Amino acid sequence: RLLEPSEVKRYAADFENELTTDLAERMQAGRDLCYAAFSQQRLAAYIWLALGSLEAEHNRGRAPRSGVAVSFPPDVAFVYKAFTRPEVRGQRLYPAMLASALDVLESRGVSRLLTTADWTNHAALNSCSRIGFQDLGTIVRFACGPAACTFKPGNAQPLGICLGRQACVDSRKVI
16 A cells, blocks of 8 residues: 555664654655555555656766656656565565556556666566566666766657656655
């Protein structure tokens, strides 16, 4: 089910959930959602979804400078953070949550999910492949000091997905 910001703040108190209160604040702006799965009344896994766009700092690999901004059509939700508690890993919760979240988001006009994964994240790549995600290609980013160069897959733009400088990123600040 979708979580409320107050629930995210409560779950953030347990550091093992890898949540922070700033994620709850992002939800209050109405452009981020958290879809969660539970096991015996305990948070087992979650996925964070962005609507419309996402800042580069939230779409990156392990290196902070590897981030690439992304914007996408209204019928797309971007999965930008996923977590499964260690004791329930290997039970294919991630693909089940993606499918279930898509069903829930249908009432909001969302019919497609988009995500990126670090090339070393074999679990995420395998899960996405297993449930039929279309591979749009590879984003390659080189950075040295203040200079950076990004190579983007050509398959994204015809689908309305803009990456890097072409992305129009909406504010997540609550006004």
